[in-house]
Amino acid sequence: MTYYTLGADYYATPVREEFGEPVEIEDLPISGALKNELASWSEDYQRIIMLDMQDRYSESKKIDNLDNRGVLLSKQLARELGNNTKVKYYSEGKLCYL
Secondary structure (H helix, E strand, C coil), rough: CEEECCCCCCCCCCEEEEEEECCHHHHCCHHHHHHHHHHHHHHHHHHHCCCCHHHHHHHHHHHHHHHHHHHHHHHHHHHHCCCCCCEEEEEEECCCCC
């Protein structure tokens, strides 16, 4: 079984192996469309990463929308990587796993 985490990171790949090693999106055996969606979602999340907790609270709707996209992307990533793969989602906006 292979384990990954999907979570936005400050100008870095959003996919990490189980023990935190980054995985470049381009190196994953997934569709070009999913690669583009992951890159777009990660780029959209960049503005949130730099906010402090008070500012994140004021952006909670945007964070919720980004997290909803992220959860769906993590499920799609797991599907495309195959049956022996699990993908967890980490909300950078809420600083927790969802």
